[in-house]
Amino acid sequence: MLNSSQGDAPETGAARADLLAGRTTLGIELGSTRIKACLVGADHAVLATGSHAWENQYVDGVWTYALDAVWAGLQDAVAALLADVERTHGVRLTTVGAIGVSAMMHGYVALDASGEQLVPFRTWRNTSTGPAAAELTEALGTNIPLRWTVAHLYQAVLDGEPHLDHVAHVTTLAGYVHGRLTGEKVVGVGDASGIFPIDPATGDYDAAALATFEGLLARHRGGETDATAVPAVVDLFPAAVPAGRPAGALTAEGAALLDPSGVLTAGIPLCPPEGDAGTGMVATNAVAPRTGNVSVGTSIFAMIVLERPLAAVHHEIDLVTTPAGDLVAMVHCNNGASELGEWASVFHAFAGALGHPADTDEVFGVLLRAALDGEPDGGGLLAYNYLAGEPITGLTQGRPLVVRTPDSRLTLANFARTQVFGAFGTLSLGMRILEREGVEVDALLAHGGLFRTAGVAQRLLAAAVGAPVAVGTTAGEGGAWGIAVLAAYLLAAQASDGEAAPDLGTWLTEHVFADAASVVVEPDPADVAGYARFLERYEAGLAVERAAGESV
Numbered sequence: 001m002l003n004s005s006q007g008d009a010p011e012t013g014a015a016r017a018d019l020l021a022g023r024t025t026l027g028i029e030l031g032s033t034r035i036k037a038c039l040v041g042a043d044h045a046v047l048a049t050g051s052h053a054w055e056n057q058y059v060d061g062v063w064t065y066a067l068d069a070v071w072a073g074l075q076d077a078v079a080a081l082l083a084d085v086e087r088t089h090g091v092r093l094t095t096v097g098a099i100g101v102s103a104m105m106h107g108y109v110a111l112d113a114s115g116e117q118l119v120p121f122r123t124w125r126n127t128s129t130g131p132a133a134a135e136l137t138e139a140l141g142t143n144i145p146l147r148w149t150v151a152h153l154y155q156a157v158l159d160g161e162p163h164l165d166h167v168a169h170v171t172t173l174a175g176y177v178h179g180r181l182t183g184e185k186v187v188g189v190g191d192a193s194g195i196f197p198i199d200p201a202t203g204d205y206d207a208a209a210l211a212t213f214e215g216l217l218a219r220h221r222g223g224e225t226d227a228t229a230v231p232a233v234v235d236l237f238p239a240a241v242p243a244g245r246p247a248g249a250l251t252a253e254g255a256a257l258l259d260p261s262g263v264l265t266a267g268i269p270l271c272p273p274e275g276d277a278g279t280g281m282v283a284t285n286a287v288a289p290r291t292g293n294v295s296v297g298t299s300i301f302a303m304i305v306l307e308r309p310l311a312a313v314h315h316e317i318d319l320v321t322t323p324a325g326d327l328v329a330m331v332h333c334n335n336g337a338s339e340l341g342e343w344a345s346v347f348h349a350f351a352g353a354l355g356h357p358a359d360t361d362e363v364f365g366v367l368l369r370a371a372l373d374g375e376p377d378g379g380g381l382l383a384y385n386y387l388a389g390e391p392i393t394g395l396t397q398g399r400p401l402v403v404r405t406p407d408s409r410l411t412l413a414n415f416a417r418t419q420v421f422g423a424f425g426t427l428s429l430g431m432r433i434l435e436r437e438g439v440e441v442d443a444l445l446a447h448g449g450l451f452r453t454a455g456v457a458q459r460l461l462a463a464a465v466g467a468p469v470a471v472g473t474t475a476g477e478g479g480a481w482g483i484a485v486l487a488a489y490l491l492a493a494q495a496s497d498g499e500a501a502p503d504l505g506t507w508l509t510e511h512v513f514a515d516a517a518s519v520v521v522e523p524d525p526a527d528v529a530g531y532a533r534f535l536e537r538y539e540a541g542l543a544v545e546r547a548a549g550e551s552v
Contacts, residue, residue, distance in 0.1 A: 014041070015041055015047050015089050016089050016090070016091055018041040018042050018047070019041075019047065019085065019089055019091040019093060020091060022095050022096060022097050023041065023042040023097055024039055024040060024041055024042070024047065024093075024096045024097055025039070025040055025096055025097050025098045025099070025100065025484045025485075025487035025488045025491070026038070026039050026081075026096045026098075026099045026100070026484060026487065027039075027040070027099075027100045027102065027279075027479075027480045027481060027482065027483035027484025027485070027486075027487060028074065028077065028078070028099070028100070028101050028102070028177075028480065028483065029101075029102040029103065029276065029279060029478070029479040029480040029482075029483055030070065030073070030074070030101075030102070030103035030104065030173055030174070030177065031103075031104060031276060031297060031298075031478075031479065032056065032104055032297055032298035032299065033053065033054065033055060033297070033298055033338075034051050034052065034053055034054070035051065035052040035054060035070075035073040035074055035076070035077045036049065036050070036051045036052075036077060036478075036479075036480040037049065037050040037051070037074075037077040037078050037080070037081040037480060038081075038480035038481045038484050039081055039085065039093075039096070039484070040481065040484045040485070040488065044484075044485055044488060044511075044512050046481065047085065047088075047089065048081050048084035048085045048088060048089075049080075049081060049084060049480070050076075050077045050078060050079065050080025050081030050082070050083070050084055051077050051080065052072075052073040052074075052076040052077040052080070054069055054073050056123060056125065059120060060120075061128070062120055062122055062126060062128075063122070063123045063125040063126050063388065064120040064121050064122060064123060065121055065123065065173075066120075066121075067117055067121060067176075070173070070176075070177065071257060074177070074257075074258060075257075075258070075259065075260060078258055078259050078264075079259070079261070082259070082261075082263055082264075092263065093263065093264075094263055094264065094265055095264065095265050095268060096264075096268055097268075097269075097487070097488070097491050098268065098269045098270065098271060098487035098488065098490050098491050099181075099250060099268050099269070099270045099271075099487055100270065100271045100273070100274070100483035100484060100486050100487035100490075101174050101177050101178045101181065101270065101273040101274075101483065102174055102273065102274045102275065102276055102278070102279040102479050102480070102482065102483035103172065103173035103174035103177065103273070103275065103276065104123065104124055104173060104275065104276050105124065105172060105174070105190075105191055105194040105274075105275025105276055105277050105278070106123075106124040106145070106147040106148055106149060106172065106194040106195075106275070107121065107122055107123045107124050107126075107147060107149065107152070107172055107173060108121070108122040108149050108152035108153065108170060109121050109170065109171050109172065109173060109175070109176045110153075110156075110163060110167050110169075110170050111167070111168060111169045111170070111171070111176075112166045112167065112168050113166075113168040115169075115179075115180075118163040118166055118167060119161070119163050121173065121176075122152050123147075123173075124147035124299065124332075124334070125147070125298075125299075125334055125388050126146070126147065126152075127146050127147075127334070127388065127389035127391060127396050127397070128146075128155065129146045129147075129151040129152055129154075129155040130146060130396065131155065131158055132144075132151045132152075132153075132154035132155035132157075132158055133145060133146045133148070133151040133155075135154070135158075135216075136150065136151060136154055136213070136216075137313065137315065139212055139213075139216060140197060140206075140209045140212055140213070141209075141313065142197050142209070142313060142319060143313050143314060143315055143317060143318060143319065144197075145318050145332065145391060146391050147194075147332075147334075147391075148194055148195065148196070148318075149170055149171070149172060149194065149195040149196070149237075150195060150196045150213070152170075153170055153236070154213075154216070157217065157220050158220075167236070168235075168236075169185060169236060169238070170195075170236050170237065171185070171187065171195070171237075171238045172187060172191050172194065172195065172273075172275065174187060174188075174191055174273035174274060174275060175187040175191065175238045175273055177273070178247070178248070178270060178272075178273035179238075180253075180254060180257055181248075181250055181251065181254030181257065181258060181270065182247070182248030182249060182250065182251060182254055182270055183248065183251055183253075183254075184247060184248035185238045185239065186238050186239045186240075186241050186247050186248065186272060186273070187238045187239075187240060187241070187272065187273055187274075188240075188241060188242070188243060188247075188271075188272035188273055188274040188275075188278060188323050188486075189203055189204075189240045189241060189242045189243075189272070189321055189323065189324070189325045190274050190275060190277065190278030190281075190320065190321050190322055190323040190325075191272075191273060191274050191275040191278060192205065192237075192238070192240035192321075193240075193319075193320035193321040193328075194275055194277070194318075194320060195237055195238075196209070196210070196213075196233075196237060197209045197319070198240065198320075198321050198325065200321065200325060200326065200327045203240065203242050203321075203325035204240050205234075205237065205240060210233055210234065213233055214232065214233055217233070241272040242272070242323070242324055242325050243271065243272060243274075243323040243324050243486055243489055243490075243504050244271075244324075244489055244490055244492075244493035244494075244501055244504065245272060245490075245493070246269060246490070246494070247269075247270050247271055247272040247273070247490075248269075248270050249266070249267055249268060249269050249270060250264070250265075250266050250267060250268040250269075250270065251266055252266045254266070255268075269490065269491075269494075270487070271483070271486045271487045271489070271490040272323070272486075273483075274323055274482075274483055274486060276295070276297075276478075276479045277295070277301060277303055277320065277330065277332075278322065278323040278482075278486075279323075279478070279479035279480075279482030279483045279486065280293055280295040280303065280447060280478065280479055280482060281293055281303055281305075281322055281323070281328075281482075282323060282482040282483075282485055282486055282504075282508065283447055283478055283479060283481055283482035283485070284445035284446075284447050284472060285445070285472075285505075285508050285509065285512070285513045285516070286303065286305065286443070286445050287305060287322045287323070287324060287326070287504055287505045287508065288305060288505040288509075289305050289306065289307045289326070290305065290307060290440060290441055290442045290443075291304075291305050291441065291442060291443050291445070292304035292305065292441045292443070292444045292445070293444065293445045293446065293447065294427070294444060294445070294446045294447075294461060294465070294469070295446075295447055295448050295478070296336050296337055296423070296446065296447075296448035296449075296450040296451070296457065296461075297336050297337060297448050297449065297450075297478075298336050298337070298338050299332065299333060299334055299335065299336045300333045300335070300336035300337070300423060300424070300426075300427055301330055301331060301332040301333060301427075302330070302331045302427060302430070302431060302444075302465075303320075303328050303329075303330050304328065304329045304330075304434060304439055304441050305322060305326055305327070305328050306326075306327045306328060306329055306439065307440075309327065310329060310437050310439075311437060312437075314433050314437075315391070316331065316391075316392045316429070316430045316433055317329050317330065317331060317430065317433055317434065318330040318331075318332055322504070323486060323504065324503065324504040324505070329434055329437075329439060331392070331427055331430030331431055331433075331434070332392075333390065333392060333426040333427050333430070334388045334389060334390050334391065334398075335385045335386050335387055335388060335390055335398060335423075335426070336385070336423060337385075337423055337448070337449070337450050338385070338387055339383075339385035339386075339387060339400045339419070339422070339423070340367075340385070340419050340420065340423055340450075341364070342400075343367070343419060344360070344363050344364040344367050345360070347363050347366075347367060348360050348363040351363060361452075364453070365453045367412075367416050367419075368416065368420070368450075368453045368456040368457065369453065369456055370412050370413045370416040370417075371413065371416040371417040371419075371420050371456055371460065372413075372417075372455075372456060372459070373413040374411070374413035374414040374415075374416060374417030374418070375409065375413075375414055375417070375530065376526050376527060376529060376530020376531075376533075377529075377530040377531070377533040377534045377537075378414050378417045378418035378421055378530070378534050379408055379409035379410070379411065379414030379417075379418075380404060380405055380407065380408030380409060380414075380537075381402065381403070381404045381408050381409075381410065381414055381415060381418040382401075382402070382403040382404065382418065382422075382534075382537050382538065382541050383401065383402050383403070383418045383419050383421070383422035384398075384399070384400060384401040384403075384422055384425075384538075384541070384545045385400060385419075385422050385423050385425075386398030386399060386400060386401070386545060387400055389549075390426055392426050392429060392430050393426055393429065393542055393545075395542075395545060395546060395549060396549070397549045398545075398549065399545065399548035399549050399552055401544065401545060401548055402415075402418075403541060403544060417460070418534070420456070420457060420460050421460065421464070421531060421534050421535075421538075422538070423450075424460065424461060424464035424465075425464075425534075425535060425538045427464065427465070428464050428465065428531075428535055429535075429539070431465050441467065443468075443470060444465060444467050444468065444469050444470065445469070445470045445471070445472060445518070446458060446461055446469050446470070446471050447471070447472070447478050448478060449478075451471045454471075454519075455519075455521070458471050458519070458521050459521050459524065459527065460527065460531075462521050462522065462523040462524070462527070463523050463524060463527035463528045463530070463531040464531055464535075465523075466523055466528060467523065468520050468521065468522050468523070469520070469521050470518045470519065470520045470521075471518060471519050471521075472513075472516055472517065472518040485508070485512055488512075489504060489507055489508075492507060492511070
């Protein structure tokens with residue numbers, strides 16, 4: 001049975017037995033606003049959690065996180081988890097069966113030969129790679145999004161950045177953390193698919209695309225393919241490893257980085273590190289063809305596992321893979337629920353000013369529930385959640401906006417509904433492209449903190465995508481739980497005694513989600529019609545959003 005909170009934790013005796021015998025796995029995810037550690041038992045139920053809040057920084061025109069903050073946050077989250085284990089189960093945790101690391105996918109971590117950082121970490125949120133992404137898309141014949149690692153690398157080449165004289169390795173945030181813990185330069189194939197296009201037939205970087213990219217680099221080296229400015233791509237990128245394969249073990253140095261108190265011991269195996277998109281697919285059991293999931297956080301994205309490749313190249317659609325290497329169509333929007341959270345903070349402060357202080361989560365829940373009482377189309381209001389640029393709509397910078405006409409109805413309910421609709425607006429535009437491509441999905445599962453308030457975002461998302469939306473009991477745990485499950489899959493695959501290990505989708509269905517409960521909401525016709533009217537305004541109003549970026 002799956003449990004999504006510690007309050008639902010298994011019997012103390014069974015939990016203690018798992019903890020003492022090392023029948024546990026530890027998942028760590030570096031999300032956009034929280035670093036979370038999640039410990040699960042042999043039945044994949046959550047035994048303990050720990051977390052650390054952090055925020056990205058906008059420094060010299062770059063969205064980034066300091067790598068010192070990575071380690072401080074990881075250590076804080078792990079320390080909180082260890083304390084949680086001891087407090088709840090009376091056990092001092094010294095080892096686990098396996099560990100998994102996940103982080104926001106894409107982005108650019110550039111290291112020299114000694115592993116030292118060369119430039120600030122460039123996150124998925126940056127939209128400064130337009131020329132590189134356009135040239136690569138044309139040359140490779142597949143969409144290369146602005147946030148992909150190869151787009152950041154090639155933009156640095158186009159800009160002649162001096163750090164390229166010293167670059168020896170480029171990777172993602174998950175790959176960087178995993179490398180420091182294990183000494184291995186690897187990433188899970190799902191995370192690798194945000195570095196460079198993957199060939200689903202081989203589960204590795206596309207060989208023909210690599211050759212083409214080498215040709216582009218050679219041109220910028222002045223035709224000298226042995227020039228030292230940028231090493232061969234095959235040497236730059238981390239190895240792509242599918243789920244279930246070994247990816248190294250925790251070194252003594254890695255154990256000290258993760259837990260300076262010295263409680264955790266070296267030698268623990270690690271599964272391939274993954275991006276948050278891959279762990280989201282695992283957390284929702286959406287890794288088989290015709291399944292899909294929607295993740296809502298600082299960004300929002302939908303992942304649909306394809307039965308066949310798309311017929312055309314679409315700049316709005318990324319082609320990535322599951323952690324097992326199956327082809328996925330991804331609609332990734334740079335902007336998610338952050339602006340809704342900002343408004344919740346305003347109402348939280350207002351309640352305090354009135355002398356009625358309330359918990360932040362309570363205020364957020366009240367605001368969300370008010371959306372259900374709004375008019376189907378939001379009363380004529382319009383909202384954009386664009387804190388950053390949005391590639392799908394062609395905007396290089398964002399300006400959060402609330403716009404209304406004199407005859408619109410500005411009420412709390414309409415305002416709340418419009419804010420939720422605005423969070424889903426760009427996603428809808430991308431999903432329409434998949435519909436025209438004939439992509440079909442049997443189940444769409446949602447996860448992320450927005451869905452902790454039952455029945456609100458789920459119902460409005462169903463209207464936005466025009467399909468049933470399910471939310472499972474693990475929705476609130478998300479990627480930290482998902483990567484802990486991938487660590488458990490590593491142990492299961494390694495324990496197959498020479499027999500073929502079950503594929504990831506079968507294993508998840510039979511061993512993790514067999515008794516999992518979920519709530520499915522069908523699209524309400526009135527909501528669907530109202531959302532269609534909102535989306536028509538939303539598309540027309542993009543001109544206002546574009547002008548705001550140019551003028552404000």
